[in-house]
Amino acid sequence: MTTMKAAVVPAAKAHWELQDVPKPEAGPHQVLVKIHACGICYTDALLAEDVLNFRPFPFVTGHEGVGEVVAVGEGVTSRQVGDRVGLPITQKPCGRCDFCRERHPYSFVTANNCAAPTLTGVNVDGGQAEFIAADANGTVLLPDGISYELAAPTVCAGYTVWAALRRANPKPGARIAILGVGGVGHLGVQFAKAAGFHVIAITHSPDKHDLARELGADDVVANGAELKQIGGADVLLHTAPTHEPAIDALQGLKPWAKIILMGISANDTFAFPALALTGHSFEIIGSAHNSPEYLAEALEIVARGAVKPMVEVFPKERVDEAYQRLLNGELRFKAVVTY
Ligand SMILES: [Zn+2]
Ligand SMILES: [Zn+2]
Structure with a gap:
């Protein structure tokens, strides 16, 4: 054998x-x-x-x-x-x-x-x-020009966040907030920037502010109140490990904003304030890779060097x-x- x-x-x-x-x-x-x-x-x-x-x-x-x-x-x-x-x-x-x-x-x-x-x-x-x-x-x-080391994390983490952004279907020039600058979020900042959006990173870790800017964030804020101060966001890509900061971030969203959930956890509940949801006509959307065409797109974007x-x-x-x-x-x- x-x-x-x-x-x-x-x-x-x-x-x-x-x-x-x-x-x-x-x-x-x-x-x-x-x-x-x-x-x-x-x-x-x-x-x-x-x-x-x-x-x-x-x-x-x-x-x-x-x-x-x-x-x-x-x-x-x-x-x-x-x-x-x-x-x-x-x-x-x-x-x-x-x-x-x-x-x-x-x-x-x-x-x-x-x-x-x-x-x-x-x-x-x-x-x-x-x-x-x-x-x-x-x-x-895999497209030519993508290394195995960079292709690997694109096959789930990159696919996850790119498919989530595509699911949001934002207007050209939309303001995209990415909550969390970790394994998925650091890719979300880069993909949103590569697609030409105004990118706002939300992180409560002060040590990640410079990094978020290096990754392409136009603005970096710590919470929903600061997000509101700088003009809010049309889309919230929620990549944080817990939901509390996503609930907090709702106060910084523009009316009709879309909140995209993409993580997998076990037995957790996303409890949102109903008045905020109805009063601003927010949409909450679950995203689950959605179609392999988005994986192909994500791989191409990484292959051409726009996301690393x-x-x-x-x-x-x-x-x-x-x-x-x-x-x-x-x-x-x-x-x-x-x-
Ligand atoms: Zn995975
Ligand atoms: Zn079947």
Whole structure:
């Protein structure tokens, strides 16, 4: 049996271990991908800490894997050996349930509505390994000129925030506020700027003000009152880990503003003041990747250099160190593991 190295999550709340496991093969309609890099997403921590539970331990996470196709299975025509691809979380819908009959594009909405979806790094092993076999249609082609290290965090974090901005569908020249300058928010500031909007970062961390400006923010404020003082915002991209600062930020939004939620947490509730919502005719919108066309757009924007994810790169032997830094909130801003 041929083996490979994989970052195995052996049990709930355990340290991740680089182990020898069986190397997969490309089945029908699958490609075998040699992973070059894989980002760690906060959703991986929810799985590894057993907050979200889809299957028994041990398992391999990773839905920000990128690499090179090294073999194609029977029936594959859309991918070739040598293609550079990414492997986002929604790999394959069942194709038969009521949701699938409507033939929606693959997205995280599919993941939550298809009766039996295949989810990379969630209910099947993911990209934190030297190789992965995946449905060819569940991969995306990477544009030329994007490095694996920068493509990896774009496959979930970048996709998440770009799809959220696209979901808001702001008018040209709109004022976009990004709440939180972390793993997702630091990308949101850059994507909104790359798209030509007036960008306002909201962060209560004084040490992040200069950084937010370097990333492209036109203004940086600490809270909703300051946001109102500088003229408010038409869109609030909520990337903060808790909802309190988003509720506070409502007082700085312009009438008819849109509030976009995109994070995944467990059992939390977004409790908003009803009078503010109705009185200003705010819209609250949930966003869940929405369509792979937005991933393709995000990858193109990163490939042309208009957005540069800030990553800490770890060789596979240090995968647990990367994970511990994520858990402890020590990353600036995305951990990428190379294989
Ligand atoms: Zn993710
Ligand atoms: Zn289905």
